[in-house]
Amino acid sequence: xxxxxxxxxxxxxxxxxxxxxxxxxxxxxxxxxxxxxxxxxxxxxxxxxxxxxxxxxxxxxxxxxxxxxxxxxxxxxxxxxxxxxxxxxxxxxxxxxxxxxxxxxxxxxxxxxxxxxxxxxxxxxxxxxxxxxxxxxxxxxxxxxxxxxxxxxxxxxxxxxxxxxxxxxxxxxxxxxxxxxxxxxxxxxxxxxxxxxxxxxxxxxxxxxxxxxxxxxxxxxxxxxxxxxxxxxxxxxxxxxxxxxxxxxxxxxxxxxxxxxxxxxxxxxxxxxxxxxxxxxxxxxxxxxxxxxxxxxxxxxxxxxxxxxxxxxxxxxxxxxxxxxxxxxxxxxxxxxxxxxxxxxxxxxxxxxxxxxxxxxxxxxxxxxxxxxxxxxxxxxxxxxxxxxxxxxxxxxxxxxxxxxxxxxxxxxxxxxxxxxxxxxxxxxxxxxxxxxxxxxxxxxxxxxxxxxxxxxxxxxxxxxxxxxxxxxxxxxxxxxxxxxxxxxxxxxxxxxxxxxxxxxxxxxxxxxxxxxxxxxxxxxxxxxxxxxxxxxxxxxxxxxxxxxxxxxxxxxxxxxxxxxxxxxxxxxxxxxxxxxxxxxxxxxxxxxxxxxxxxxxxxxxxxxxxxxxx
Numbered sequence: 001x002x003x004x005x006x007x008x009x010x011x012x013x014x015x016x017x018x019x020x021x022x023x024x025x026x027x028x029x030x031x032x033x034x035x036x037x038x039x040x041x042x043x044x045x046x047x048x049x050x051x052x053x054x055x056x057x058x059x060x061x062x063x064x065x066x067x068x069x070x071x072x073x074x075x076x077x078x079x080x081x082x083x084x085x086x087x088x089x090x091x092x093x094x095x096x097x098x099x100x101x102x103x104x105x106x107x108x109x110x111x112x113x114x115x116x117x118x119x120x121x122x123x124x125x126x127x128x129x130x131x132x133x134x135x136x137x138x139x140x141x142x143x144x145x146x147x148x149x150x151x152x153x154x155x156x157x158x159x160x161x162x163x164x165x166x167x168x169x170x171x172x173x174x175x176x177x178x179x180x181x182x183x184x185x186x187x188x189x190x191x192x193x194x195x196x197x198x199x200x201x202x203x204x205x206x207x208x209x210x211x212x213x214x215x216x217x218x219x220x221x222x223x224x225x226x227x228x229x230x231x232x233x234x235x236x237x238x239x240x241x242x243x244x245x246x247x248x249x250x251x252x253x254x255x256x257x258x259x260x261x262x263x264x265x266x267x268x269x270x271x272x273x274x275x276x277x278x279x280x281x282x283x284x285x286x287x288x289x290x291x292x293x294x295x296x297x298x299x300x301x302x303x304x305x306x307x308x309x310x311x312x313x314x315x316x317x318x319x320x321x322x323x324x325x326x327x328x329x330x331x332x333x334x335x336x337x338x339x340x341x342x343x344x345x346x347x348x349x350x351x352x353x354x355x356x357x358x359x360x361x362x363x364x365x366x367x368x369x370x371x372x373x374x375x376x377x378x379x380x381x382x383x384x385x386x387x388x389x390x391x392x393x394x395x396x397x398x399x400x401x402x403x404x405x406x407x408x409x410x411x412x413x414x415x416x417x418x419x420x421x422x423x424x425x426x427x428x429x430x431x432x433x434x435x436x437x438x439x440x441x442x443x444x445x446x447x448x449x450x451x452x453x454x455x456x457x458x459x460x461x462x463x464x465x466x467x468x469x470x471x472x473x474x475x476x477x478x479x480x481x482x483x484x485x486x487x488x489x490x491x492x493x494x495x496x497x498x499x500x501x502x503x504x505x506x507x508x509x510x511x512x513x514x515x516x517x518x519x520x521x522x523x524x525x526x527x528x529x530x531x532x533x534x535x536x537x538x539x540x541x542x543x544x545x546x547x548x549x550x551x552x553x554x555x556x557x558x559x560x561x562x563x564x565x566x567x568x569x570x571x572x573x574x575x576x577x578x579x580x581x582x583x584x585x586x587x588x589x590x591x592x593x594x595x596x597x598x599x600x601x602x603x604x605x606x607x608x609x610x611x612x613x614x615x
Contacts, residue, residue: 078097110203115152116130207295210231232252280589332422412522466495482504
């Protein structure tokens with residue numbers, strides 16, 4: 001999931017980055033590599049002057065720099081002590097933490113943590129000084145069951161090479177990894193054979209010297225790690241193209257780092273962004289070298305890491321499958337009416353944990369179908385890309401009735417509640433059958449059009465207390481992976497809190513005469529009408545999300561009307577796919593506002609004047 005905190009992110013709410021200052025650019029110039037270095041490709045060297053990297057020299061050459069505390073911590077005993085004999089005949093000490101109730105019949109993520117220079121040694125203790133507590137936390141162990149590995153670098157070695165050439169420091173990328181890193185690579189291969197590891201969910205974290213090693217491993221194995229979090233480190237920007245198309249990174253650094261200049265992380269971030277990589281960057285303004293303490297305190301760090309997974313090239317971005325499998329499942333029965341889900345999946349797909357959409361059709365709560373041709377075409381298109389799409393039927397409580405200004409507002413609220421109850425039941429069905437259907441419950445996106453969008457927005461933000469007491473309950477920790485609202489609205493933006501905010505995509509026309517683009521009564525009813533019900537459309541929702549630091553992708557259509565409840569399904573699927581890939585799957589934090597313009601005049605609505613101002 002995306003991090004919703006704004007407190008220190010230079011990435012900021014618009015994904016803008018603090019590029020190195022002009023003086024930084026002058027101080028870091030590439031030089032030719034030493035002739036003594038051997039390479040398996042054209043040499044990639046990024047060079048830095050000693051003026052700013054003198055302290056980096058201390059980091060790599062002074063073992064005590066990270067101030068390792070080797071006094072054993074009783075809690076770290078949960079990390080088993082092991083020794084691995086590598087092909088060079090030497091032993092690699094490492095500690096390994098298994099999930100509670102480790103079950104070899106299941107597959108678990110693996111996270112490799114690489115320590116800093118100060119934790120080198122042979123005691124098989126010091127490498128747990130920083131970071132072990134994050135994974136020993138009871139809540140984290142419960143919420144993110146994983147195999148966590150802390151290897152220890154030999155006392156006279158480094159994870160990555162660094163050489164001095166004259167007055168400059170070079171960061172060569174040699175054909176052979178450093179001995180300690182080579183032992184780690186062999187250890188990973190051994191663990192993959194002997195332990196129950198999900199190879200689509202292998203992750204990297206590293207700090208200081210280990211932060212450099214994270215970038216090194218990504219360059220060597222660009223398709224191996226689903227996500228990486230380098231802290232207070234750096235890398236060679238010239239190597240970024242090797243892994244920019246596959247890696248998901250969250251880079252951390254302290255702005256006042258007096259050991260490893262923050263410019264190293266900034267430049268890696270800048271290089272990766274230019275390559276359109278899935279990268280985010282957080283810099284702590286008043287923090288020195290120990291920025292890992294701040295990174296470990298990021299509430300969304302572990303949810304973001306463990307939400308990433310590897311898939312075959314092109315999944316979710318282009319059609320990989322020629323045929324779509326459609327199955328219909330009854331998920332509930334209300335007053336003799338069977339409610340069903342049409343589930344669309346890529347035929348012949350072996351993936352088990354796929355991003356999924358639960359789609360709620362429109363029709364004013366009186367009509368509409370889950371198998372409308374436009375929705376079927378949309379579902380089949382996404383299924384061919386590797387998604388799972390479930391299109392649901394639900395109770396049409398307004399069938400044969402008006403849902404306009406003559407329908408009492410209390411009945412409208414009851415209608416919303418009934419639809420939310422049905423959405424909850426459909427959601428529980430999908431969660432209960434996630435293995436059968438191949439669904440990743442952390443990436444289940446709720447989508448809807450018009451009335452379905454109104455129901456979907458409320459389903460995301462209404463809690464148990466907002467519904468009748470006999471309403472279905474969702475699992476306590478469950479939260480939708482995202483929300484897609486095509487011409488939807490909510491009755492109260494205060495329902496949207498930092499804790500409950502999810503990545504959200506909104507399409508809405510400013511001249512929509514039924515569901516307001518901003519804040520206005522439903523159907524623009526007069527205050528004296530029975531159906532007078534204030535609603536808050538996506539413009540108001542985006543303002544709320546911006547204020548609380550929540551993510552959103554708002555597509556405003558100047559002079560657009562209610563046809564935007566369906567038009568995106570056929571003509572703007574690229575925006576939908578962009579949202580699903582970037583905000584949901586890759587966990588990027590964005591507050592993005594796009595504007596489209598069409599011809600026409602507003603009968604009611606907010607007019608084109610709103611198209612000139614950002615929410």
